[in-house]
Amino acid sequence: LLNCAKQLDVQTCEIICGLNPDAAVGSPAAATAVRVRGCLAGLSTDTYLALVGQGITKAIVRLDACADCPWGSLQTQVEAQVQQAQELLASWGRAETITCQHKAADSYRKRPLFNASSPPVSRRELFRWREAEEKPTTEPDRVVNPHPFQKRLRFLQGVRQLALLAAMEADASLSGWNFALADVNDECTACGVCARTCPTGALQLETAVSTYKLTFSPQICIACDICAHVCAPQAITLTHDPTFAQVFDAATEQIVQAGSLQTCSKCHARFAAHSETQLCPICTFRRQNPFGSAMPPGFAASQANLPQTGRKSS
Structure with a gap:
């Protein structure tokens, strides 16, 4: 999603799940739309934060298909992720950058739609890719494993990018963001x-x-x-x-x-x-x-709460 949005170089976009039947049309407020594979609950809060850090000024999270979706129970999780992102973005005065669209509107119209897994490629990048393909190499392909803390790195990158755009309230709480x-x-x-x-x-x-x-x-x-x-x-x-x-x-x-x-x-x-x-x-x-020998701290107290079992007398 982040790579696709960066390639699009737009300031407004819709984020749509892979099962939305009306993905071809959307809000006039969005210049384009990006469709992710599967449910939007798979996106974490740090993804929305990084999206705003890339320069998105308006991202509309489409939930208008959740009511008839077999994964509809996950709608509350998506809403919770968006709300958490809004609470932190409010410290930069950007809470309304990420919003949810719960119902389809009559004003929906056709606009460009891209799959997150297939971002658009510019002509310059196409030529670079072709040049890299023609360049001989003897090195075997390396298997790149995802970073175990990719979400935290994405969060930190988003915060640094947002810090360049505006100052944040110093007393804003990071409770719930797994900081200590x-x-x-x-x-x-x-x-x-x-x-x-x-x-x-x-x-x-x-x-x-x-x-x-x-x-x-x-x-x-x-x-x-x-x-x-x-x-x-x-x-x-x-x-x-x-x-x-x-x-x-x-x-x-x-x-x-x-x-x-x-x-x-x-x-x-x-x-x-x-x-x-x-x-x-x-x-x-x-x-x-x-x-x-020494027992772990708190071990004795936890053992005291266990039911005492013994051998039954005959």
């Missing part, structure tokens, strides 16, 4: 487990000979909470409703914890020097509990 802020207290042991398990690399642990630094990049955090779950000392606190300024106007990489490192006198592992002990947290626990 991380705060790390002095209980951090610099073990690096949070950084190793972070799926996007938002947390990074940098170590030198005797110092460490834990950094956090809020723009690429997806609020999965994995870091907080794996942190044994429970040093990480996440805030899931940051403002736009806290994520995009702040430093791209923030230092959330830093300090000195010391070497464990027993296992020689390096850990954060927050106390006078000469043992790392693991060796300290083993010395205090030579025959014991």
